[in-house]
Amino acid sequence: MEAKRYVIFFALAAAILFGWEQMFPTPKPNPAQQQAVQNQAAPTQAVPAAAAALTPSVPVTVTTDTVKAVIDEKTGDLRGLTLLKYNASSDESKDFVLFNDSKAYTYVAQSELLNSDGHNVLKDVAFTAPQKQYTLNGDKVEVRLTAPETAGLNINKIYTFTKGSYLIDVRYDVTNNSGAPVKLDAVYRLLRDNSKPEGEGYFNQTYAGPVVYTPAGEFEKVPFDDLDDDYQSGKDQAEYVRKTDSGWLGMIQHYFMSTWILQPKDGKTVCAAGACQIDLKRRSDNLYSASVRVPMPAVQSGSKLDFPIGLYAGPQTTSVISQVADNLQLAKDYGKVHIFASPLFWLLDKLHGFVGNWGWAIVLLTIIVKAILYPLTNASYRSMAKMRAVAPRLQALKEKYGDDRMAMQQAMMQMYKDEKINPLGGCLPMLLQIPVFIGLYWAIFSSVELRQAPWMGWITDLSRPDPWFILPIIMAATMFIQTYLNPPPTDPMQAKMMKIMPIIFSVMFFFFPAGLVLYWVVNNILTIFQQWYINKSIEKQRAAGEVVS
Numbered sequence: 001m002e003a004k005r006y007v008i009f010f011a012l013a014a015a016i017l018f019g020w021e022q023m024f025p026t027p028k029p030n031p032a033q034q035q036a037v038q039n040q041a042a043p044t045q046a047v048p049a050a051a052a053a054l055t056p057s058v059p060v061t062v063t064t065d066t067v068k069a070v071i072d073e074k075t076g077d078l079r080g081l082t083l084l085k086y087n088a089s090s091d092e093s094k095d096f097v098l099f100n101d102s103k104a105y106t107y108v109a110q111s112e113l114l115n116s117d118g119h120n121v122l123k124d125v126a127f128t129a130p131q132k133q134y135t136l137n138g139d140k141v142e143v144r145l146t147a148p149e150t151a152g153l154n155i156n157k158i159y160t161f162t163k164g165s166y167l168i169d170v171r172y173d174v175t176n177n178s179g180a181p182v183k184l185d186a187v188y189r190l191l192r193d194n195s196k197p198e199g200e201g202y203f204n205q206t207y208a209g210p211v212v213y214t215p216a217g218e219f220e221k222v223p224f225d226d227l228d229d230d231y232q233s234g235k236d237q238a239e240y241v242r243k244t245d246s247g248w249l250g251m252i253q254h255y256f257m258s259t260w261i262l263q264p265k266d267g268k269t270v271c272a273a274g275a276c277q278i279d280l281k282r283r284s285d286n287l288y289s290a291s292v293r294v295p296m297p298a299v300q301s302g303s304k305l306d307f308p309i310g311l312y313a314g315p316q317t318t319s320v321i322s323q324v325a326d327n328l329q330l331a332k333d334y335g336k337v338h339i340f341a342s343p344l345f346w347l348l349d350k351l352h353g354f355v356g357n358w359g360w361a362i363v364l365l366t367i368i369v370k371a372i373l374y375p376l377t378n379a380s381y382r383s384m385a386k387m388r389a390v391a392p393r394l395q396a397l398k399e400k401y402g403d404d405r406m407a408m409q410q411a412m413m414q415m416y417k418d419e420k421i422n423p424l425g426g427c428l429p430m431l432l433q434i435p436v437f438i439g440l441y442w443a444i445f446s447s448v449e450l451r452q453a454p455w456m457g458w459i460t461d462l463s464r465p466d467p468w469f470i471l472p473i474i475m476a477a478t479m480f481i482q483t484y485l486n487p488p489p490t491d492p493m494q495a496k497m498m499k500i501m502p503i504i505f506s507v508m509f510f511f512f513p514a515g516l517v518l519y520w521v522v523n524n525i526l527t528i529f530q531q532w533y534i535n536k537s538i539e540k541q542r543a544a545g546e547v548v549s
Helices: 002-018 031-041 224-233 335-355 358-372 374-389 391-401 405-419 427-445 470-485 492-509 514-543
Strands: 059-063 067-072 078-087 095-101 106-114 133-135 140-146 153-162 167-176 185-192 209-214 218-221 248-252 256-261 276-282 288-295 304-315
Touching: 059 140, 067 095, 067 153, 078 304, 095 256, 095 304, 106 167, 106 304, 133 140, 185 248, 185 256, 185 304, 209 224, 209 276, 209 288, 224 276, 248 288, 335 358, 335 427, 358 374, 358 427, 358 514, 374 391, 374 427, 374 514, 391 405, 427 514, 470 492, 470 514, 492 514
Parallel strands: 059 133
Antiparallel strands: 059 067, 067 078, 078 095, 078 106, 095 106, 106 185, 140 153, 153 167, 167 304, 185 288, 209 218, 209 248, 248 256, 256 304, 276 288
């Protein structure tokens, strides 16, 4: 019975932790097959002007202490963004690339101005920049792109990059010399393909795609699949708030994000002139668009107005993004266990501030969580210790009654009654622990703060697998020890399963981030000491003839 319960506990934890799709992902067509299917779905559908393929870039490069940006001079699009403080997921010798406009990987930020008829006023004009390279020399660097006068409007597009920051200020300066008031709307867009983020592996798949935060709908994820369904059906049915007066929208992936900020923290909303319209869709060029249309105040003749907005493009560092906009920290996606993961990360962050090392912070956090859950785990392990103590008697009953299962069950129930053992006494406490353990898993797994963070010795990056597999091997050893501390299964098949499980789990953990394996190793070691102590206490009480409660 206890062996079954132990197996069920780990099975439930694994199933909830990794998810069916992670363990057995749905086969996906290769890019050539996928492109063929998409072309068949809409063979006669032309690409509208708003969805035109990206033109070749005329690069204007900007280098700061945190990023290297590439702006297309003609369109003013942000075509490339390399994060200089983060290495690539698949190659530690290279910098991490967030934005790119290559055929293999497309992810860019765009903006444009629309007139009252909904036409892009800059469609047929090209910006020019005074120079092709900019380098941060001070606190800020500004890139000013100037368009030739069109319809009496002089328009500049200005990017401002700030030292030590991933928040980019994007501003339009509009001077109206047309002789009449002009009403413009700005459209801010993030455009990307649905390719998996670079470095994503079998056991570290996370949500990647559009997200929206509004006061009305709060935090909403809109998967690429939902936008595919809308595209194929020709209907706009994906669930998200489409009009808002504030909030933010963008694209997220594991550790990193890009978001247009409609209302900065403690600042004014850009939607002051009217409700902003959010539009998420798959375009006919098979790129996915997360855009917002922002009504602007009328520009009177002979006057000048500027229209600024913030673009955060960088890591999901909680302490940083929580200061950029209200609830921007929700972009660090903990899924349905946010209620557990968020406070656990808060505690982890506080511990890091105390010890100055994320690895030791994980060790301390695991100890604290273990101490808080001690009353629950103690009840489980005492129940298991009692079952372990009567294991020889259970084996004797099995030999006595043989295949007479009914008599066997009756004899077992009588023994449980005489010994005051509840065979299910440890199940509920174990099940109650699962949400907390999974919340702790996601708190560690989702935290970019652990990326490139060393622990000690051979562990130089807690977000990457242990390079020498030492922690997974220790974990396997601790699981083997736990099997000997648990009640021995009376069924030979269950006994084999209990011996195989440590091998299976340790193999899986070879590919897990070292920070997660460290958490499980520490938890297992604490559990071993707790089980050993309880087992010895129960044995001592039984040897003395005391009643074991």
